[in-house]
Amino acid sequence: MAAPISLSLSSLASKSQQLVRNERRMFVASDDGAMMKQIQSSHAPDGRVVDVKPILQVIENVLHHIIPNIDHTMNGGTGHIDALDDRTNSSAVGGALDALAYIVHKICCEVSCKCSGGGDAHATTMGILNMLSSYSWDAKVVLTLAAFAVNFGEFWLIVQLCTSNSLAKSVALLKQLPDLLEHSPTLKPHFDALNKLINAMIDVTKCIVEFTELPSEFISIDVPPLSTAMAHIPTATYWIIWSVVACAAQITGLVGMRHEFITSTSEAWELSSLAHKVSSIHEHLQSLLRLCYQRIDEKKLMEAFEDFKRTIETPQMDNLKILLKIFRKEETCYLMNPDKTEVLIDVLRRKHVLLLISDLDISHEEIRVLEALYKGERVSSELNYEILWLPIVDRSTWNDGFEQKFLSLKSIMSWYTVKHPFAIEPAVIKYIMEVWGFFKKPIAVTLDPQGNVLCPNALNMMWIWGNSAFPFSSEKEESFWKAEAWTLELLVDRLEPNLPTWVSQQKVVCFYGGVQMEWIESFTTATKGVAKALDIGLEMVYVGKNNAKERVKKITGLIKEKQFSHAWEDDNVWFFWNRLESMS
Incomplete structure (x- = not known):
């Protein structure tokens, strides 16, 4: 009885080869207008919401478990490796899949049936798209990828356990699965191409899901770059599903595998070409995603800028609200005091504060001269002010050298300093540069105890008149110049x-x-x-x-x-x- 079973199952290999070869005819078909219309016509979402993130996490766990084991086996290793840290939230996944298990099973059957029968890859892809017509684009790719993970996971479990588990061995015998270790020299190109395509599929799928999670309050789906990305997602979805069909065909080809499949290189070439295309799609979507995040950051920056501007222009009970807004929301507002001890920013509440703003090129001479004024003899008991250093740096070029320079400057300052330059809110940096006019040369912005800006740069009057110019207001400077004689x-x-x-x-x-x-x-x-x-x-x-x-x-x-x-x-x-x- 074994021979007829072997002969019957081995015919699947030639049919799967036919399916993979059919890809050549349709390889660029989805990129023309007619095909795009066909893809779009299959899309009729009914508004149902699918929580795809936990499902995608399980898919990644499955596929990223299999891939290193394939590499291990193809390189002559025995046994299996289990290096992944599975952090899947079973309850979350179970909840997400409660109503979806049946559709995932249907996709599994559709892919297995069509691949086994040597069907047309495009027709199979469109069949799955029509089956998933009522789902969103991100749900379509995740559910199809879930079906593939089930099929591939079951296949690999049998391959992995057949040497140590009698049940798995019997199933492998019925399926006439090859000894992968024995055939590893000839199968390695097939599995290398398969692994690359699977990784590319996961990358594109994650990218599609990420587009759906962008905050609508900061970016519109009707305006580029998000509108551009959304226009490309149907095509990307098509190619992901096509890729699933191609991968399934490759795996089906291993069932009852014949010599011509082992020695053929065309299937590996097809998968490599498909992996290249899917990777190109990922690069394009990734570039659009970067533009989206850039647009979101710009919108957030402008909103935070306007918020800080309103706050600083609105009368306050004290200066604390303004001081708090200087720092990023996620940062706990700790400063380093003159004794180099961490303190809360509240210590500056209701005090005259000079915001010393500079880059990291502030000279030691300037620090020493300012220190002489800060620590020097005060002209009256009412003369009481604090200095807070706000270093303005370029995050994109930050390195260990700049870090050491910052720490060195901070160590020689005898006033309050930020714990780190990155703690400063970017919108405040924008305000400092655009409104207070900071550009490389240090400035000192004067805040009174109520948070009013008395002078956008008090350093000039401090260099000329020292502490006698306190509280370092623009009005005080003007009165000094009116009374001053040039001597x-x-x-x-x-x-x-x-x-x-x-x-x-x-x-x-x-x-x-x-x-x-x-x-x-x-x-x-x-x-x-x-x-x-x-x-x-x-x-x-x-x-x-x-x-x-x-x-x-x-x-x-x-x-x-x-x-x-x-x-x-x-x-x-x-x-x-x-x-x-x-x-x-």
Whole structure:
């Protein structure tokens, strides 16, 4: 009796080969208008909702369990590997499949029957689409993939257990399944192609499901790029179902497998070509999905921007609501205090706060000068403000080097700092740049205890008038300028402690800069010579040059060594040029 069974079942192999070869005729058919109309005409959803996510998770568990075992067997391994961590929620899956088990079974039977009979792949695909006409596109692909997972899973269980389980061995004998290990050299191309196609099918299916989950409040299905993606999903669905039929045909070909199937390479080529097409579909859908997420992020950013703008322009009871909105919602609002201890942002509630905003190129000189003001003598007991550093960084280029630079800067600051730059809400960064005008050069935005913005950049007045400009409001700055006279003292106040003495002695004071040592030597010698000839009291002070730190440092050392004149240290040089710029 064995021979007739073997002969009868072996005929399935040639029929399945015929089914796979039929793909060549229809390989690009779904891409023309007529075929698209045929696909669309099969779609008549009745509004039923299918929770596809838990079903898809089980499908992935099945197929991703089989694939590594196939690779293991084709590479000469024995036994089976079970490395997957199955986190399937059985109750969720059971609930999702309660009303769907029958339709999954029908698809299983349809695929098995048509593949066994050598039917046309396109006709089988359209038959399944018509069977699933009342379901959404994502449900169609998931249910079809579920049917394939059932068929392939049952097949592989028999293959895997037939050497150790008598029942599986008997079923394998009746099906005339081959010894995969024995035929692995010739079957490997078939299974390699099958694995690639299965992975591509899963990728496209997950992509289709992901499109259905996009938040409608941030992206419209009627507007590109989502409308473009939705127009491509019917074709993608068609090719996924076609691929299931092709994979099932390949597996059916192993039943009663004959020599010509073992040695044939055309089936492997067909599956490889199909895998390439499905992978191309995935790449295209993935690119559209990225555009959708980009559009969603832009919409979220604008909504958050407008929300922050409304908040900061609306009178508040205190500054806490504004301070909280500076940070991402998912972040717990912890800061690092001057003692480098984690504290809640509430510590800044109802205080004057300077938001020090910079990138990671803020100079150490600027930090030290600001620290001198922050920790220095306060002009009155009411002068009480805190500084909070908000570093603005580019997330797309962030690396370990920037991380270390951030940590280094944070460690030398004696005021409050964020725990990490990524904690800052992107919409607030947009506001900082567009409304407060931040671009590379540090600024300090003043918030009063009620959260009102007193000045979009208080650094200029701080460099000129120091803490006497508190509370660092635009009105205070304007009143200072109205009352201020342009004098040498205004320019170099606190930078040159000897200036009052020199002025009282009626000396001529010459501040000079530059980075050419030969010129400096010539200039100082000539100037001293003229002063001596005219019997004029003269003091000369070297003030360096803006943005030439290392060269200025070297020249300062030479000037002091040769006693050409007085010369300031790095911090005073930086302070002088920034103070001068603040007055312009």
